[in-house]
Amino acid sequence: MSASVTLGVMSIAEALAPAPPAGGYTLVIFVDGALALGAAAASALGDAAGLIPRAAEAASFKGKIGSALxxxxxxxxxxxxxxVLGTAPDKEGEKVDYLRLGGLTVAKLGKAKLARILFDFASAPEDAAAAASDFALGLRLRGYKFDQFKTKKARKDDSENGGPVDLKIAGADGAAIAGIQGLADGVDLAxxxxxxxxxLLYPESFADKAKELEKLGVEVEILDVPAMEALGMRALLGVGQGSKRPSRVVIxxxxxxxxxxxxxxxxxxxxxxDSGGVSLKPGAGMEDMxxxxxxAACVTGLMHALASRKAAVNAIGAIGLVENMPDGAAQRPGDIVAAMSGTTIEIINTDAxxxxxxxxxxxxxxxxxxxxFMIDLATLTGAILVALGQEYAGLFSNNDELAQRLTEAGTxxxxxxxxMPLGPAYDKLIDSKFADIKNTGGRHAGSITAxxxxxxxxxxxxxxxxxxxxxxxxxxTGDLNQSWGSGWGVRLLDRLVKDYYEKPE
Structure with a gap:
């Protein structure tokens, strides 16, 4: 479980020390489009620098980002x-994407178990600390793997799981690299x-994992079924009533x-x-549910990240934890439930x-x-996949400033x-004949009516x-993620808080 990559910071001299007795190491350096070396790399290589132009000519290596010697x-x-990794951007005049470069570095290292990286460039970044931070985050994000349920033999035989385990970065800002560890841990957690x-992960066990954030100074309150009944959370409780696993809300x-x-x-x-409940999903692919x-995973990972870096903000993370199962106690299409607000809801489809x-x-x-403000995150509708695919998340908001800030943080x-749009005309699609509202408006504008x-x-x-x-x-999958679970949203929301809502000391 967790990241396979561990990061350390060392001096240039330490990075170039002889290999430890247990075995050798990989030395990683960077060149630009002209194959120019940074000062530390040139000094480290000495006469061996002559290997690079000869090997580059033989391999038609031009120093483009994503290419390697x-x-x-x-x-x-x-x-x-x-x-030797290229740093020349894909497009002329484009800045180096150090986050992507970190991910590419792990990819090119392959099965290496120990690497010493000279974070050293012929053209120094304008903000070296930010570049080092992004680069280190890219290393961590790409290095994550989830293999705790593979046997030792399966792990050994699976080449996709053979990544670097110990990366030492020399020539970078140690404080900047240390600063990303909590964020990377939050993404890993999500x-x-x-x-x-x-x-293994059901409402009670998920709540227990959230409770572990108390070690970082997070206050955690878990609402059980009687507590939710006392508050009137009958919409949430109705979803979970068909499961033997009792629902939870964690604050x-x-x-x-x-x-x-x-x-x-x-x-x-x-x-x-999510089985779909009585409105049962098709069996094919149900394991993805x-x-x-x-x-909820993102919110938990975000709270980990904020607490780890002691963010100067007051933040609440609230998650509703349920299982949607179809036993004899499950709610039915046609049921009417009263939400905590007092709004009555007609259940049209238990899979909504x-x-x-x-x-x-x-x-x-x-x-x-x-x-x-409140921001909710949910794997809510298949309709958003039809509209946006996997490139963007759908954003709906009642506040233009918040929407703009989220868009900028996302970029x-x-x-x-x-x-995506909101508007009173869409409310007509979720009007109910028997209650205040119904829980689905049908196929048209499905993500909007939700x-x-x-x-x-x-x-x-x-x-x-x-x-x-x-x-x-x-x-x-891509340069920064090879995992089925992406941890999407932790970096977005951490950036939002950092840029707009966190007050410096």
Whole structure:
């Protein structure tokens, strides 16, 4: 479990020390499009620098980002292997993407178990600390793997699981690298929660894992079924009543800001397994429904990240944890339930359950904590996949400033969002003949009507809804992620808090 990559910071001299007795190491250096070396790399290689232009000519290596020269047993070096990575951007005039470069470095290292990386460039970055931080984060993100359920033999035989385990970075800002560790750990936590099987991750065990954040100074309150019944959370409880696993709501509080500052609030859908209930899903692919709690995983990972770096903000993370199962006690299409707000809801489809969970948690958070804003994350609708695929999460909001800030944070973090419309005309699709509202408006505008449903439970609080059905699980693999569970949203929301809501000391 967790990241396979561990990071350390060392001096240039330490990086070039002879290989340890246990075995050799890979020396990693960088060149630009002209194959120019940084000062430290040039000094480290000495006469061995002449290997690079000869090998580059033979391999047609032009120093482009994503390309590599792999020189084994380089003469004159203690390293067993010299790995030369290009840094020239794909497009002329484009800046080096150090986050991506970190991910590519891990990919090119392959099965190496020990590497010493000279973070040293011919053209120094404008902000060296930020570049080092991004690079180190890229190393950690790409290095994550989830193999705890593979036997030792399976792990040994699976080449995809053979990644570097110990990376030492020389020539980089140690404080900058240390600063990303908590964020990377938060992403790792979110990924692992999504990857865990539903027989091990269910409402009670998920709540226990959230409780572990108390070690970082997070206040954690767990609401059990009697507590939720007392609050009137009948929409949430209705979803879980067909499962033998009792539902839970977890409230996590990080108090890093001033006492009188309103908290910022993040709410996550945590359907630990979604069978569809009585409106049963097709059997093919149902195993993926263990990931229907990716929103709750993100919120938990975010709270870990904020607490780890002692963020100067008051933050609330609230997650509704349920299983949606179809036994004899399960709710039925045609049932009417009363949400905590008093709104009555006609159940049309028991597979439109996430919005019922979020409705009660959103209402509770806005009513009890009076936050500055609320952002919910949910693998809510297949319709958002049809609209946006896996490149963007759908963004719905009642507040233009919050929506714009989320969009900007998404561009900076690489976890992109695309704003979708809301409007009174869509409310007609979820009007009910028998109750105040029904839980689905049918196929047309499915992601929008789901957001319209949620908007009924936020009052005037600035609010944004992120539909992460395309980004939170079964994620597309790339330079920064090779995991089924992506941990999507932790970096986005951490960046949002850091850029706009965190007050410096």
């Amino acid at each position: 792999d020189i084994l047993a380089p003469a004159g070096l203690a390293a067993q292997r010299l790995l 990924r692992t929660l999504v990857n865990l099987p539903p027989n 996590m509080r990080w108090n890093g800001g001033s006492k009188d500052a309103k908290p910022v609030a993040f709410i996550g859908k945590g359907v630990c397994f 263990k990931g229907d709690m990716a929103g 359950e996430g919005r019922l969970v979020l409705a009660d948690v959103l209402w509770h958070v806005q009513d009890a904590y009076k936050p500055a 900076k973090s690489g976890e992109k969002v695309w704003r 957001a319209q449903f949620l908007q009924r439970f936020v009052n005037d609080t600035p609010w944004a809804h992120l539909d992460i059905a395309g980004t939170g699980m079964a994620a597309a």
